[in-house]
Amino acid sequence: MILPIVAYGHPVLRKLATDIKADYPQLDKFIEDMWETMYASSGVGLAAPQVNRDIRLFVVDTEQMFAGMNEEEQKEYPDAPGLKAVFINAHIVELDGEEWSYNEGCLSIPKVREDIYRHETVTLEYLDADFNPLTTTFSGLTARVILHEYDHIEGKLFIDHISPLKRKLMKGKLNDITKGKINVDYKMMFPG
Numbered sequence: 001m002i003l004p005i006v007a008y009g010h011p012v013l014r015k016l017a018t019d020i021k022a023d024y025p026q027l028d029k030f031i032e033d034m035w036e037t038m039y040a041s042s043g044v045g046l047a048a049p050q051v052n053r054d055i056r057l058f059v060v061d062t063e064q065m066f067a068g069m070n071e072e073e074q075k076e077y078p079d080a081p082g083l084k085a086v087f088i089n090a091h092i093v094e095l096d097g098e099e100w101s102y103n104e105g106c107l108s109i110p111k112v113r114e115d116i117y118r119h120e121t122v123t124l125e126y127l128d129a130d131f132n133p134l135t136t137t138f139s140g141l142t143a144r145v146i147l148h149e150y151d152h153i154e155g156k157l158f159i160d161h162i163s164p165l166k167r168k169l170m171k172g173k174l175n176d177i178t179k180g181k182i183n184v185d186y187k188m189m190f191p192g
């Protein structure tokens with residue numbers, strides 16, 4: 001089932017998400033719905049708060065990013081051909097490497113894109129969809145998408161990484177999104 005994406009301004013996007021246990025109600029169905037919602041929205045990652053659940057769960061598929069690149073372009077990224085994974089109860093162990101800029105967007109803040117600096121690598125402790133504990137280091141575009149989704153479960157948004165002046169300049173756009181004055185080709189849930 002395709003779930004509505006929560007729009008900027010909804011309080012769930014600013015909540016610190018909580019860890020879950022293996023007996024979380026209908027978890028397999030929820031994960032399936034998250035994948036379906038992410039693909040229907042043309043996303044490469046989706047966090048539970050974006051579909052109105054304040055739990056520490058997100059899905060990532062960077063394989064599709066690399067599928068659209070030629071071999072030369074892929075050589076620029078150490079993480080090609082990408083990753084498709086579920087992250088439950090993720091917590092950062094370490095951030096490493098140089099911070100680098102990449103133009104990011106967010107399904108909850110449609111039609112807003114900004115260059116965001118993030119670390120080259122991230123090491124996470126998390127559980128997979130079968131609740132197997134893992135500690136893994138990710139790099140490149142995959143690390144970037146993971147860090148973007150990780151921000152969501154921490155109650156942060158990508159626009160928190162830009163200067164206050166830039167945020168002030170986009171205030172009108174953000175207010176329009178909150179009020180539902182935006183046209184997108186996926187279902188959204190607006191505050192209020």
